[in-house]
Amino acid sequence: MAILQVEHICKSFGNTEVLKDISFSLEQGQVLSIIGSSGSGKTTLLRCLNFLEKPDGGVIRVKGETLFDAKDPATLKESAIRRKRLHFGLVFQSFNLFPQYTAVENVMLAKQLLAKEQPDYQSRKDEILREIKEQAETLLHQMGLSDRMSNYPHQLSGGQCQRVAIARALALQPDILCFDEPTSALDPELTGEVLRVMQKLADQNTTMVIVTHEMAFARDVSHQVIFMDDGRILEQGPPQQVLGNPREERTRQFLSRFTEEP
Amino acid sequence: MQLFMEQLPIVIHSLNVGFFQTLKLFFVTLIGAIPLGLLISFGTMSRFKPLSWLMKLIVWVIRGTPLMIQLLIIYFFPGLVFGVPIWGGGESGRFLAASVSFILNYACYFSEIYRGGIQSVPVGQDEAGLVLGMTKSQIFFKVKLLQMIKRIVPPMSNEIITLVKDTSLARIVALQELIWAGQAFMKGSHGISGAIWPMFFTAFYYLIWNGIVTVLLGRLEKKLDYFQ
Numbered sequence: 001m002a003i004l005q006v007e008h009i010c011k012s013f014g015n016t017e018v019l020k021d022i023s024f025s026l027e028q029g030q031v032l033s034i035i036g037s038s039g040s041g042k043t044t045l046l047r048c049l050n051f052l053e054k055p056d057g058g059v060i061r062v063k064g065e066t067l068f069d070a071k072d073p074a075t076l077k078e079s080a081i082r083r084k085r086l087h088f089g090l091v092f093q094s095f096n097l098f099p100q101y102t103a104v105e106n107v108m109l110a111k112q113l114l115a116k117e118q119p120d121y122q123s124r125k126d127e128i129l130r131e132i133k134e135q136a137e138t139l140l141h142q143m144g145l146s147d148r149m150s151n152y153p154h155q156l157s158g159g160q161c162q163r164v165a166i167a168r169a170l171a172l173q174p175d176i177l178c179f180d181e182p183t184s185a186l187d188p189e190l191t192g193e194v195l196r197v198m199q200k201l202a203d204q205n206t207t208m209v210i211v212t213h214e215m216a217f218a219r220d221v222s223h224q225v226i227f228m229d230d231g232r233i234l235e236q237g238p239p240q241q242v243l244g245n246p247r248e249e250r251t252r253q254f255l256s257r258f259t260e261e262p
Numbered sequence: 263m264q265l266f267m268e269q270l271p272i273v274i275h276s277l278n279v280g281f282f283q284t285l286k287l288f289f290v291t292l293i294g295a296i297p298l299g300l301l302i303s304f305g306t307m308s309r310f311k312p313l314s315w316l317m318k319l320i321v322w323v324i325r326g327t328p329l330m331i332q333l334l335i336i337y338f339f340p341g342l343v344f345g346v347p348i349w350g351g352g353e354s355g356r357f358l359a360a361s362v363s364f365i366l367n368y369a370c371y372f373s374e375i376y377r378g379g380i381q382s383v384p385v386g387q388d389e390a391g392l393v394l395g396m397t398k399s400q401i402f403f404k405v406k407l408l409q410m411i412k413r414i415v416p417p418m419s420n421e422i423i424t425l426v427k428d429t430s431l432a433r434i435v436a437l438q439e440l441i442w443a444g445q446a447f448m449k450g451s452h453g454i455s456g457a458i459w460p461m462f463f464t465a466f467y468y469l470i471w472n473g474i475v476t477v478l479l480g481r482l483e484k485k486l487d488y489f490q
Contacts, residue, residue, distance in 0.1 A: 050393050086395045096390035100408045100489040109404065110394035154490040172394060 001064060003028040003207055004049075004176055009058035011044055018044045019055070020231040026176070026224070029205035033218035033239070036228035037254060042211045045228070046180050049209065050090045051081045062087045062175055089169030093181040095161040097153040103164045104149040107136035107171050114172070132171075139167040143197055159190030163197055170201075177201070179210040215258045219243050227251045266459075272452050273460045280443025281467050283353075287360060287429045287439065292422070294365035299372030306377060317373075324370040329363065330431050336363045337435040353438060360432040364425075371421055379414035380406065412486040419479040426472050440464050 002025035011019040019041045026032050034042045047053040049060065051068070054076070060068040067084045069075050097106050111132045115121055121128060140149050143163040153161055162182055169177055179198070183191040195217050202208065202221045212218055218225055218239060225242040227235040235242050235251050246252050305317035324332065337359040341347030349355040383406045391401035430441040444464035447457040454460075 052389055052392065082392075082395055082397065085393055088393070090389075090393040092386060092390065094386055096384075096386035098387065098390070098405050100412075110391075110396060113396060113400050113404065152489050168394070 002026055003063055004209075005059070005061040006049070007059040007061075009045070009048055009055045009060070011041075011048060011053060011055050018231050019048070022058070022231075022233055024224075024226060024233065024236060026207065026209065028207055030223040031202050031206075031208045031210065031221050032224045032226065033222040034209065034211045034226045034228060035213070035215070035218060035254075036226075036234075040228040041231040042228050043180055046090070046178050046209065046211055049176075049178060050088050051085050052090075086172055087175045089172060089174035089177040091162070091165050091169050091177070091179045091182050093184050095153070095158070095165045095185075097161055097165055097168070099153050102150050102152055103140060103145060103156065103160075103167075104133070104136050106153070106164055107139060107168045108132050110168070111135070111171050136167070136171060139170055140164070142200075143167050144193070157190060158186045159193045162186065162190075162194045166194075166197060166201075176207045176209060179208065179212070181211055181213065183212070183214060215243060215255065227254065229254070269454050269457070272454065273447060273457075273463065276443045276446065276452065277440060277460065277463055277467065280438060280440040280464075283357070283437065284429045284439040284467075285471075287357070287364060287432060287437070288426060290361045291364040291368050291425060291429075294361065295368035295372055298365060298369035300376055302369055302373035303376040303380065306373060307380070321370045321373060324367055325374075329367050329428060330434050332367055333360060333363045333431060333434055336366075356432075356435050356437045360435060360437050364429070364432070368421065368425060372418070375414050375417045375421065376410070378417070379410040382413055383409045408486075412489075415479060415483045415486065419476070419483075422475060422479065423472050426475060427468055440467055 004026040006025065007023050009019055009022040010017070022041075022045060024032070034045065036042050044053060048055045055068065055070060057070045058068075059066060059070070066072070066075060067087065074080075098109065101109060112129065115128050115132065118128070137149060140146065143166060145160060145163055145167070148156060148160055148164075151160075153164070156164065162185075166177075166182075182198070183194050186194060191214070195214065198208070198210070198217075199221055210218070210222070222239045225237065225239045226233050227242055227246070227248070229250055235246060235248050241247075242251065243255065246255060302317055302321065305313055306321065308314045308317070337349060337356065340349070347355075349359040387405055387409070388401055391405050396404070429439055432439055433442045433445075436442070441461075441464055444460045447454045447460040449455065
């Protein structure tokens with residue numbers, strides 16, 4: 001069974017329909033890339049998955065559990081949504097690191113706060129906090145940031161910040177890791193180091209949903225590509241098909257802008 | 263010159279007593295207005311409209327009228343209109359009334375500074391906290407508060423320096439603060455009258471205290487320089 005099932009998601013802002021009947025599913029350990037021009041609804045879709053926006057209609061299921069159903073008010077409660085968010089991780093285009101914390105503190109913070117809700121927190125406090133620290137250091141090490149753990153975000157390059165942000169999202173061990181144009185704020189050199197980290201995560205069978213403009217990367221890393229246009233999924237399939245041999249004229253037109261570049 | 267040397271200790275002692283009252287009012291105002299301002303700023307930003315309107319109305323009235331009028335009304339109104347002088351007589355009653363007026367007045371100014379500080383923290387900080395499963399209060403206290411404090415130190419410094427000097431307004435309800443103490447020697451006190459120089463001395467008290475306040479707040483600002 002698919003780890004993520006999205007059915008008939010709709011979302012409007014005022015009179016503008018941003019998402020029109022979006023449905024797709026994703027298997028465990030696979031990578032889904034979402035491409036499309038600005039304003040096509042990619043980011044809004046990702047924000048709906050992370051409950052930063054509330055869809056007007058549709059269903060979101062993870063591992064068969066219904067996290068969101070617009071028709072079922074019980075799934076819409078604010079208090080329940082906080083726990084449901086933990087199924088998803090989200091890496092932002094603008095990193096959104098916490099500036100007053102070091103890299104390793106950024107990775108640890110949420111987990112430390114969640115640990116306080118464990119029933120055995122008081123009795124095992126030191127042990128739990130040590131585990132959290134070790135895990136954070138391991139993650140930053142995997143991101144190639146062993147020598148940057150005690151740096152504050154403003155002392156890091158954009159690429160390093162984004163890798164800290166990826167480690168921060170991974171620390172909570174989400175079922176599905178989402179990326180919202182993770183390299184759009186980076187120059188080409190820094191883009192490469194972030195994409196390499198993401199490639200490594202894909203190799204480790206991390207389930208990911210990636211909104212991106214990096215077509216070559218999407219082709220290499222994805223199992224599935226969705227092309228969105230004007231709030232709809234226009235084309236969907238394996239990367240060779242959608243990126244290599246698109247059926248729709250609109251997809252071809254969109255992709256031509258990337259191949260024209262020298 | 264000999265006369266001046268005789269009068270100097272008497273004047274200094276008197277000014278010290280007045281300055282002590284000034285300092286008391288200064289600290290009581292800060293201790294009361296800093297947290298009250300936060301509550302008012304939450305009120306003005308509340309999504310519950312009646313509360314937000316009420317708080318905005320209060321802030322408008324308090325900021326829109328002179329502190330001196332507020333002092334007079336708060337001190338005299340209960341006694342003159344209802345015949346209930348709730349503040350009690352004497353210096354302690356005057357101090358209480360002055361404290362309430364100053365706390366209310368400064369809390370309203372602080373609340374607007376806080377609001378600016380809170381709203382200037384990028385919305386991405388909220389969103390990052392939310393997707394990491396934090397509660398709204400965790401996001402406020404663990405993520406946004408320090409960023410907000412860093413942003414509001416300069417405008418708060420301005421208000422706090424103004425407060426040092428504004429305490430002299432409490433003289434209008436005859437609180438025996440620094441200006442009151444200096445002015446007494448013009449009218450006649452401790453056998454000294456018609457002396458203007460004690461008033462000049464009071465200015466030095468304000469100047470030196472504001473110097474200390476400026477240095478301390480500058481240090482706080484530096485301390486928060488470790489992040490951007």
